[in-house]
Amino acid sequence: MLGEFKIMVTIKDVAKLAGVSVGTVSKVINNIGVKPRTKELVENAIKELNYEPNIYARGLKINKTNTVALILPTVWNPFFGELAFNIEKNLAKYNLKMILCNSENNYKKELEYITMVKQNKVDGIISISYSDIDSYVSTNIPIVSIDRFFTKAIPYVSSDNLKGGIMAAEELVKAGCKKLAVIGRGSKVNNSTTNRAIGFVNYCKDNKIQYKDYYYVGHTKEFEEFLDDFLIKNFKDKINFDGIFAITDEYAEEVINKLNKLNINVPNDVQIIGYDGVKSHSKDTIKISTIRQPLDLIAEKAVYNLTKLINQKSIPNETLIPVRFIKGYTTK
Amino acid sequence: MLGEFKIMVTIKDVAKLAGVSVGTVSKVINNIGVKPRTKELVENAIKELNYEPNIYARGLKINKTNTVALILPTVWNPFFGELAFNIEKNLAKYNLKMILCNSENNYKKELEYITMVKQNKVDGIISISYSDIDSYVSTNIPIVSIDRFFTKAIPYVSSDNLKGGIMAAEELVKAGCKKLAVIGRGSKVNNSTTNRAIGFVNYCKDNKIQYKDYYYVGHTKEFEEFLDDFLIKNFKDKINFDGIFAITDEYAEEVINKLNKLNINVPNDVQIIGYDGVKSHSKDTIKISTIRQPLDLIAEKAVYNLTKLINQKSIPNETLIPVRFIKGYTTK
DNA sequence: TTGTAAGCGTTATCAT
DNA sequence: ATGATAACGCTTACAA
Numbered sequence: 001m002l003g004e005f006k007i008m009v010t011i012k013d014v015a016k017l018a019g020v021s022v023g024t025v026s027k028v029i030n031n032i033g034v035k036p037r038t039k040e041l042v043e044n045a046i047k048e049l050n051y052e053p054n055i056y057a058r059g060l061k062i063n064k065t066n067t068v069a070l071i072l073p074t075v076w077n078p079f080f081g082e083l084a085f086n087i088e089k090n091l092a093k094y095n096l097k098m099i100l101c102n103s104e105n106n107y108k109k110e111l112e113y114i115t116m117v118k119q120n121k122v123d124g125i126i127s128i129s130y131s132d133i134d135s136y137v138s139t140n141i142p143i144v145s146i147d148r149f150f151t152k153a154i155p156y157v158s159s160d161n162l163k164g165g166i167m168a169a170e171e172l173v174k175a176g177c178k179k180l181a182v183i184g185r186g187s188k189v190n191n192s193t194t195n196r197a198i199g200f201v202n203y204c205k206d207n208k209i210q211y212k213d214y215y216y217v218g219h220t221k222e223f224e225e226f227l228d229d230f231l232i233k234n235f236k237d238k239i240n241f242d243g244i245f246a247i248t249d250e251y252a253e254e255v256i257n258k259l260n261k262l263n264i265n266v267p268n269d270v271q272i273i274g275y276d277g278v279k280s281h282s283k284d285t286i287k288i289s290t291i292r293q294p295l296d297l298i299a300e301k302a303v304y305n306l307t308k309l310i311n312q313k314s315i316p317n318e319t320l321i322p323v324r325f326i327k328g329y330t331t332k
Numbered sequence: 333m334l335g336e337f338k339i340m341v342t343i344k345d346v347a348k349l350a351g352v353s354v355g356t357v358s359k360v361i362n363n364i365g366v367k368p369r370t371k372e373l374v375e376n377a378i379k380e381l382n383y384e385p386n387i388y389a390r391g392l393k394i395n396k397t398n399t400v401a402l403i404l405p406t407v408w409n410p411f412f413g414e415l416a417f418n419i420e421k422n423l424a425k426y427n428l429k430m431i432l433c434n435s436e437n438n439y440k441k442e443l444e445y446i447t448m449v450k451q452n453k454v455d456g457i458i459s460i461s462y463s464d465i466d467s468y469v470s471t472n473i474p475i476v477s478i479d480r481f482f483t484k485a486i487p488y489v490s491s492d493n494l495k496g497g498i499m500a501a502e503e504l505v506k507a508g509c510k511k512l513a514v515i516g517r518g519s520k521v522n523n524s525t526t527n528r529a530i531g532f533v534n535y536c537k538d539n540k541i542q543y544k545d546y547y548y549v550g551h552t553k554e555f556e557e558f559l560d561d562f563l564i565k566n567f568k569d570k571i572n573f574d575g576i577f578a579i580t581d582e583y584a585e586e587v588i589n590k591l592n593k594l595n596i597n598v599p600n601d602v603q604i605i606g607y608d609g610v611k612s613h614s615k616d617t618i619k620i621s622t623i624r625q626p627l628d629l630i631a632e633k634a635v636y637n638l639t640k641l642i643n644q645k646s647i648p649n650e651t652l653i654p655v656r657f658i659k660g661y662t663t664k
Numbered sequence: 665t666t667g668t669a670a671g672c673g674t675t676a677t678c679a680t
Numbered sequence: 681a682t683g684a685t686a687a688c689g690c691t692t693a694c695a696a
Contacts, residue, residue, distance in 0.1 A: 008673090010672095010673055010674085011673065011674065011675095012673080020682075020683085021682065021683040021684070022673090022674080022675095022683085022684090023675085023676080023682070023683055023684075023685090024681085024682055024683075026674070026675060026676085027675095027681090027682085029674095030675080033681075034681070034682080035681060035682090038681080038682080052447065053673085053674075054392070054672090054673050054674070055453050055674095056388050056389075056391035056392040056395075056397075056672085056673075056674090057388075057392050057672070057673030057674040057675085057688090058673080058674055058675075059388035059391070059674090059688095060386070060388040060389050060392055060672090060673080060674070060675095060687095060688050060689065060690085061673090061674055061675045061676080061687080061688055062674085062675070062688090063388075063688090065388075067431070074417055074613075074614070075407055075413050075416050075417050075420070076410075076413045076414045076416070076417035076418075076613055076614055077413065077612070077613045078408075078410065078413070078612055078613070080413075081407050081408045081409065081410075081413040082408045084407050084408070084432065085406055085407050085408035085434055086408075088407075088432055088433070088434050089434065097431050097433075097448075097453075098431065098432055099399070099429050099430065099431050099432075100416065100420055100430055100431075100432045101420070101429075102417055102420050102421065115384065116429075119384045119385065119386065119387050121387050121429075279408075280409070280410055280612060281406075281408055281409045281410070282406070282408060340689090342688095342689055342690085343689065343690065343691095344689080352666075352667085353666065353667045353668075354667090354668090354689090354690080354691095355666070355667055355668075355669090355691080355692080356665085356666055356667075358690065358691055358692085359665095359666085359691095359692095361690095361691095362691080365665075366665070366666080367665060367666085370665080370666080385689085385690075386688090386689055386690070388688085388689075388690090389672090389688070389689030389690040389691085390689080390690055390691075391672095391690090392671095392672050392673065392674085392688090392689080392690070392691095393671085393672055393689090393690055393691045393692085394672090394690090394691070395672090
């Protein structure tokens with residue numbers, strides 16, 4: 001039965017029982033050349049005593065924790081939930097454990113975890129932060145950012161937002177839309193969403209498609225007004241756009257709900273494409289047409305990059321993961 | 333700037349700079365009686381050197397990690413996401429970090445984490461497991477279970493399922509229902525859902541209300557058939573029940589969708605109450621009438637109990653958290 | 665009140 | 681191939 005021994009059994013006990021030295025036991029544990037016969041002896045002793053190496057003693061020597069901190073705004077959210085799930089899964093491949101931190105966008109809590117790296121509590125950090133902590137973060141700790149880049153040279157992994165924006169425009173056009181609009185909100189430090197809008201706009205310009213840009217930089221509260229304004233002005237009496245790219249699925253949903261209230265039918269009057277492709281759980285299906293971020297691949301790459309960093313290898317500063325259009329009911 | 337020093341600064345360096353002994357520095361760190369003047373000296377040195385105690389060295393001595401493992405099926409799910417969020421939040425109050433493990437109901441992965449307690453990697457465990465790991469778990473490791481109880485004396489925290497079942501019946505009756513049914517699925521080791529059904533049935537019996545029990549013990553796949561069967565038989569030509577208690581919101585949704593396909597209107601023809609009251613994110617609203625599990629309180633209590641356990645204090649084997657009925661659109 | 669030093673369990677170096 | 685031992689950074693008796 002597990003956990004049966006209150007008293008700790010140490011490498012010394014194993015050595016004594018096996019009739020060898022502690023050094024030899026250590027070698028067996030770490031797979032360093034020992035005679036098969038000796039190895040067997042030691043392994044038997046380990047089994048018999050139910051021995052587990054004490055990770056503190058080991059950590060004190062080799063300065064590794066095999067633990068990584070994941071900092072995100074909150075895991076209570078389908079997007080971050082899916083991401084956290086995938087990060088943990090990928091860390092497990094490297095035998096790394098994940099400490100989870102809900103920063104709730106509080107930069108102090110974020111910094112606390114960065115301190116942990118120095119305390120040797122974690123080997124590295126994967127961070128999704130939209131706070132302005134750039135000036136506190138030094139580049140010589142192993143840290144990988146997801147979804148946004150810092151002003152400093154902290155490597156980041158994100159979906160190919162620019163391409164995603166292009167794709168959204170492309171798909172709306174393919175579906176027959178003639179008058180496009182992009183709507184969404186972003187902060188100064190969040191370039192992910194900005195890039196989506198830029199990609200969209202670029203495509204329209206390059207292909208001479210009529211479009212209007214309603215990308216708003218500022219706070220959530222003001223954006224509500226901004227959004228209402230946009231809808232009233234453009235959909236109350238006439239229908240000014242037949243294709244809308246909402247910068248996130250959340251905004252897409254909001255737009256759809258509000259359009260419904262104005263008696264505008266989606267997708268017949270207006271077609272809508274969102275961004276993210278969030279699923280509430282692994283078997284969930286996507287309803288809104290969207291540009292899906294492959295969170296499994298983003299997680300995989302972020303973890304891979306972090307392990308490189310932990311082992312002092314260099315990695316590219318930017319890693320872009322391709323996105324895909326998923327058709328839902330909001331496009332024809 | 334954080335993380336600026338590659339070379340580790342130790343307690344010795346602090347002692348030297350402050351002109352005191354390492355013992356004194358240690359005392360300052362651990363708030364043990366030192367002269368104010370000395371304290372100041374040491375604290376200045378700490379600040380100047382940007383010193384952070386090495387948790388491994390400390391852990392080796394005092395055998396504490398200030399880390400707790402949370403084992404759950406998957407964080408990629410609104411219910412567990414909310415729970416994980418709240419657990420982390422409450423652990424933080426005690427200065428405890430949370431290692432997250434998605435077991436995906438794989439008992440081997442669960443056991444791996446239980447081993448970690450022995451390795452001193454974590455101080456304790458909070459586990460939501462529906463696997464049959466009872467025989468592997470010893471009671472002398474600090475572990476608190478959520479939502480189910482083990483055959484062994486492992487303390488658990490859960491919502492008051494029995495009361496919840498009673499409440500569901502009560503509310504359906506209050507809303508005018510005369511012919512009730514409870515439907516849902518449970519496994520042999522999951523007594524949470526079983527208790528909900530029992531509570532429901534008991535209330536009906538006690539109050540002489542017409543009811544039928546469709547609680548199914550077995551696998552998900554078979555249950556699909558079971559559910560279809562139930563609906564066809566009871567709602568295809570006639571309407572046999574006007575009030576249904578679904579053991580979880582998920583099942584409630586399924587029932588509603590399938591009833592819609594049979595052209596049965598909810599709540600006019602049939603009223604439905606679910607269980608859980610899951611929110612996708614903190615600002616989400618509840619749509620289905622439901623018995624809500626207060627995951628914040630469950631988390632709080634689970635963490636509290638675990639800290640007691642870690643400090644060798646005894647705690648009650650069972651902790652029940654009251655539930656509340658939340659009215660949604662599925663009841664009148 | 666402060667300093668000294670042993671020891672926590674492991675790894676790694678150096679002999680053997 | 682194996683054994684003896686120093687060292688990792690800290691806490692904690694105990695001594696001063």
